Amino acid sequence: MKNSHAQTGLDRTVAPPLLPIEHIQFVAPESSTLKNGAPLYWRYGLQNQTSKIELHFAAGSAFPDPLTASLCAGLLINGSKNRNAKQIQKALDSVGAYYDVSLGQDNCVVSLYALNSQLLKAYQIFHESLFEAQFAQKEIDQLVHERKQKFKIQAQKVNFLAQRLFQRNLLAGSVYAQQIQLKDFDRADRAAIQAFHVTHYLNGLQKVLLIGDFDQNIITSFIHLLNAYKMFEGKRLPFTWKPDLGAIHHEHPGALQSAVRIGRPLFNKTHPDFIAFSVLNTIFGDYFGSRLMSNIREDKGYTYGIGSHIVENQQFGYFVIGTEVGEASRTATFHEIQYEMERLQKELVPQEELELVKSYLLGQLLKSADGPYAMLDLFANVEVHGLDLHFYETYITEIKAVSAEKLQELAVKYLNWGEMLIISAG
Amino acid sequence: MIQFERFTLANGLRVLFHNEPSTPMAVANVLYDVGARDENPNQTGFAHLFEHLMFGGSKHIPDFDAPLQAAGGQSNAFTSNDITNYYDVLPAHNLDTALWLESDRMLSLAFTPKSLEVQRQVVIEEFKQRYLNQPYGDAWLHLRPLAYKKHPYRWATIGKNIEHIETATMDDVRAFFAQHYHPGNAILCIVGNFDLNFVKEKVDYYFGNIPGKEKIIRNLPQEPKQQRFRKKIISRKIPSDAFYYAFPMGGRMDASYYLADLLSDHIANEKTGLLYTELQRKKKLVSEITAYITGSLDNGLFVITGKLNPGRTFEQLDAALWQTLDKYTSRPISKSVLEELLLKMQTAKAFQDQGLLNRAMNLCFFELLGDAQFLNEEADHYARIQPAQLQHFAKAIFSKNRCSLLQIQAK
Numbered sequence: 001m002k003n004s005h006a007q008t009g010l011d012r013t014v015a016p017p018l019l020p021i022e023h024i025q026f027v028a029p030e031s032s033t034l035k036n037g038a039p040l041y042w043r044y045g046l047q048n049q050t051s052k053i054e055l056h057f058a059a060g061s062a063f064p065d066p067l068t069a070s071l072c073a074g075l076l077i078n079g080s081k082n083r084n085a086k087q088i089q090k091a092l093d094s095v096g097a098y099y100d101v102s103l104g105q106d107n108c109v110v111s112l113y114a115l116n117s118q119l120l121k122a123y124q125i126f127h128e129s130l131f132e133a134q135f136a137q138k139e140i141d142q143l144v145h146e147r148k149q150k151f152k153i154q155a156q157k158v159n160f161l162a163q164r165l166f167q168r169n170l171l172a173g174s175v176y177a178q179q180i181q182l183k184d185f186d187r188a189d190r191a192a193i194q195a196f197h198v199t200h201y202l203n204g205l206q207k208v209l210l211i212g213d214f215d216q217n218i219i220t221s222f223i224h225l226l227n228a229y230k231m232f233e234g235k236r237l238p239f240t241w242k243p244d245l246g247a248i249h250h251e252h253p254g255a256l257q258s259a260v261r262i263g264r265p266l267f268n269k270t271h272p273d274f275i276a277f278s279v280l281n282t283i284f285g286d287y288f289g290s291r292l293m294s295n296i297r298e299d300k301g302y303t304y305g306i307g308s309h310i311v312e313n314q315q316f317g318y319f320v321i322g323t324e325v326g327e328a329s330r331t332a333t334f335h336e337i338q339y340e341m342e343r344l345q346k347e348l349v350p351q352e353e354l355e356l357v358k359s360y361l362l363g364q365l366l367k368s369a370d371g372p373y374a375m376l377d378l379f380a381n382v383e384v385h386g387l388d389l390h391f392y393e394t395y396i397t398e399i400k401a402v403s404a405e406k407l408q409e410l411a412v413k414y415l416n417w418g419e420m421l422i423i424s425a426g
Numbered sequence: 427m428i429q430f431e432r433f434t435l436a437n438g439l440r441v442l443f444h445n446e447p448s449t450p451m452a453v454a455n456v457l458y459d460v461g462a463r464d465e466n467p468n469q470t471g472f473a474h475l476f477e478h479l480m481f482g483g484s485k486h487i488p489d490f491d492a493p494l495q496a497a498g499g500q501s502n503a504f505t506s507n508d509i510t511n512y513y514d515v516l517p518a519h520n521l522d523t524a525l526w527l528e529s530d531r532m533l534s535l536a537f538t539p540k541s542l543e544v545q546r547q548v549v550i551e552e553f554k555q556r557y558l559n560q561p562y563g564d565a566w567l568h569l570r571p572l573a574y575k576k577h578p579y580r581w582a583t584i585g586k587n588i589e590h591i592e593t594a595t596m597d598d599v600r601a602f603f604a605q606h607y608h609p610g611n612a613i614l615c616i617v618g619n620f621d622l623n624f625v626k627e628k629v630d631y632y633f634g635n636i637p638g639k640e641k642i643i644r645n646l647p648q649e650p651k652q653q654r655f656r657k658k659i660i661s662r663k664i665p666s667d668a669f670y671y672a673f674p675m676g677g678r679m680d681a682s683y684y685l686a687d688l689l690s691d692h693i694a695n696e697k698t699g700l701l702y703t704e705l706q707r708k709k710k711l712v713s714e715i716t717a718y719i720t721g722s723l724d725n726g727l728f729v730i731t732g733k734l735n736p737g738r739t740f741e742q743l744d745a746a747l748w749q750t751l752d753k754y755t756s757r758p759i760s761k762s763v764l765e766e767l768l769l770k771m772q773t774a775k776a777f778q779d780q781g782l783l784n785r786a787m788n789l790c791f792f793e794l795l796g797d798a799q800f801l802n803e804e805a806d807h808y809a810r811i812q813p814a815q816l817q818h819f820a821k822a823i824f825s826k827n828r829c830s831l832l833q834i835q836a837k
Contacts, residue, residue: 010631012486012530015493016522047448050776089697094762096769115773142707149713149733152665156561254663256559257551288500289491301547304555324555356496363498363517370451373780
C-alpha cells in the first residue's frame with residue numbers, strides 16, 4: 001500500500017488522545033402482561049436470524065428443599081404424555097433448537113435458542129414437555145445416579161469445597177445456606193418433585209424474555225401458550241441471616257493449591273452505596289489492573305488469578321474475594337489481601353488510577369449495552385430488583401462524580417479485615 | 427455471510443477489516459502464527475509463557491493494560507498448540523489506543539528479569555490450578571504422548587512438565603520473540619463501524635514502519651500412520667474410573683474434517699446419540715460419555731471419553747463400545763437425521779457469529795488457513811455431506827489398530 005506521510009509523525013512514547021463516551025442509549029423492551037400477571041418483555045430489531053426465549057420460574061434452590069428443586073429442574077425436558085425423553089429431544093433437534101436450564105438460588109431460568117423461524121415450534125415442544133412432565137421413577141433414578149457421580153467429582157475440587165463452606169457460613173440462618181449433601185440423593189421423592197413442579201413451574205412463571213424478529217401472529221401465539229401458566233401461590237419466607245464470620249480452613253489432603261474465599265454481607269443494587277462501592281470493588285479486585293491482581297499475581301506470582309466481586313440476589317448481596325494459591329503462599333496471600341484493604345482505608349486512591357477505573361467502567365457499560373441481547377440482559381438485571389433502565393443513567397452520573405474521599409469512606413465502612421469470613425480449602 | 431476487506435502492508439502484515447455499523451465498540455485481534463507445536467521438545471510450554479510476557483510492557487510503553495483500560499477497553503489472549511491470539515475490545519472512538527499498543531509490542535518487547543520471574547511463577551500456578559490440582563486434570567498430559575510419537579502435538583500448551591517453565595532464560599525469551607513476533611508472522615483483524623480508508627490509514631500509521639522479516643517455513647515432523655493399538659493405565663485419587671479413546675484424524679484443511687465434526691456431534695448428541703442411549707441408558711456402563719474432535723491444524727484426534735459406573739469394568743465398557751461403534755457403521759444414517767444435524771449446526775453458527783470478537787478471531791483464523799473467505803464457505807462443506815460418506819468415514823476412523831486408549835483408575 002502507498003506509504004503514508006503521517007508515519008513520520010509517530011512518536012510511540014505518546015499515547016493517542018482518548019475520547020470520553022458521550023452517550024449510551026438504553027432501550028427498554030416492549031412489554032405486555034400475561035394472564036397470570038407475569039410480564040413478557042420482547043426485544044426485536046436484530047441483525048441476524050437468531051432468537052431466544054427465556055422463562056423465569058420461582059423454582060430456585062432456596063425454596064426449602066434444594067434436592068427437589070435440583071431434580072425437578074433436571075427433569076423438565078424429559079418426556080411428555082405421548083413422547084418419551086428421547087422423542088422430545090428428537091423433536092427439539094428437528095427444529096435445530098438448543099436449551100439450557102439454569103438453577104439459581106432465587107429462580108430457575110429455562111432458555112431456548114433457535115433460528116427465529118423455528119423458535120415458536122421449539123417452545124411448543126418445551127411447553128408440551130413442561131405441562132405434561134411425567135417424572136417417571138426410572139428417569140428420576142437415572143438422574144439421581146448421574147448427579148451422585150458428578151457430586152463425588154466436585155467434592156474433590158478445592159474450589160467447590162471452599163465455595164460451599166463460604167456460602168454455608170455467610171448465609172447461615174437463611175434458607176440460602178441449605179446445600180445438597182451426598183446422602184440426600186438417596187431420599188429423592190417422586191411425589192415431592194411432582195408437587196414442586198405444579199407449585200413452582202406450572203404456577204410459578206415470573207417473567208418471560210423474548211428476543212427475535214417476529215411478526216405479530218407469532219407473538220400472539222407465544223402469548224396464547226404462555227397464558228396457560230397459573231398464578232404463583234407459594235410463599236417465600238422473609239429473609240433473615242446470621243452470618244458466622246471468622247476463619248475456617250478445610251484440610252484437603254494432597255492438594256497442591258488452596259482455594260480461598262473471603263467476604264462479608266453487603267447489599268444489592270437497591271442500596272444507595274451500591275454504585276460507589278462498585279467503583280471501589282473494581283479498584284480493589286475486579287479488573288485486570290486491580291490492586292489484588294497487581295500485587296498478588298503481577299508482583300508476587302502467588303496465583304494464576306485473583307478477583308473480588310459483588311454477588312447479588314433478590315433479597316441480599318455479598319462481597320467476595322476468590323483465588324487459588326499455592327499451598328506455600330496461602331498465609332502470605334492473606335496478609336497481602338489485608339494489606340490492600342487497609343491501604344484503601346488509609347490512603348486516597350490516586351487521581352490517575354481513579355480516572356482510569358471510571359473510564360474502564362464506562363467502557364464496559366457501553367459494551368454491556370451493545371446489541372439487543374446485551375441490552376435485554378441489562379434490563380433484566382435491574383428489573384429483578386424492581387428498578388428500571390434509569391438505574392444506568394444514575395450509574396453513569398455517580399461514577400463520573402465519585403471522589404477518592406468517598407471511596408476511602410466506603411473502604412473504612414465495608415473493607416475491614418476483622419469483619420470478614422475467611423475460608424480456605426486445600 | 428461475513429463481509430470483509432483485506433490488504434497487506436509492505437512489511438508483510440496481513441490485515442482484515444469487517445465493517446459492523448450497528449456497534450459502538452471495536453475489536454482489534456492479532457493472531458501470531460506460533461503455537462506449542464513450534465516449540466523445542468526440550469523447552470515446552472514456551473509459546474504460552476511468552477503470551478504472558480506480552481502483557482509485561484513493550485519498548486515504548488511500560489504497561490500494556492493500563493492505557494487500554496483508560497480507553498474503556500480490555501484485552502486478553504490465548505495460546506493453543508497451533509496459534510497465539512491476542513485481542514482488544516474497546517469503544518470504537520478509541521481504536522487508536524489498541525493499534526498503538528499492539529503495534530509497539532509487535533515492534534519490540536521490553537523484557538525484564540522481574541517480569542520473567544513473576545510470569546514463570548504465575549504459569550506454574552496455572553499449571554497446578556488447571557492440570558494438577560483437578561480430578562482428571564492431567565489426562566491430556568498423558569493422552570498426547572500416547573497418541574503422538576513424533577509430532578509436537580505430543581505435548582500440551584502448558585508444557586510437558588513444570589521444569590521446562592522453571593528453566594526458561596532471558597535469552598530464550600528474546601530468541602523466541604525474534605523468530606515468531608514480526609509483521610509477516612501475524613494477521614490483524616479490525617471490526618467496527620469504520621470506513622476502509624480510515625482503517626488503512628490507521629493501520630499503516632501504527633504498523634507500517636515495523637521492520638519486516640522473512641517468515642520461517644515450518645518443517646514439523648509429521649506423525650507416522652499408527653499401526654498398532656496403544657494403551658496406558660494410570661492411577662489417581664478420583665471417584666470414578668475414566669477412559670479416553672483417541673483416534674487419529676486429518677488436519678483442519680482436510681476434507682474429512684467436516685465428516686469428523688458431524689460424526690462426533692451425531693454420536694455424542696444429548697439424549698439421542700448412540701453413546702448415550704446404548705452405553706449410558708441401555709447397558710448402564712457409564713455415568714457420562716461424550717465425543718469430540720481436537721480440530722487442530724495438523725492431523726488431529728477424534729476422542730470418545732467418559733466415566734464408568736461403580737462396579738463396571740473397563741473390559742465391559744470396551745466390548746460394548748466397539749459393539750456400539752460397529753452397529754453405527756453397519757448402516758448409513760437417514761437423510762432426515764443428517765438434515766437435523768445441519769440445522770443445529772446452522773443455529774449454533776448464527777449465535778456464534780453474533781459476537782464481534784468471535785467474528786474477528788474467526789476471520790484471522792481462516793486467513794491463516796489460507797483465505798478468510800473459507801469462513802463463509804464452511805456451511806457448504808457441511809451441506810454437501812452424504813449419509814454414505816459419513817458411514818464410510820466412521821468405518822475407517824473407528825479402527826482398533828489406530829486407537830490410543832488412556833484409562834484412569836480410581837486408587
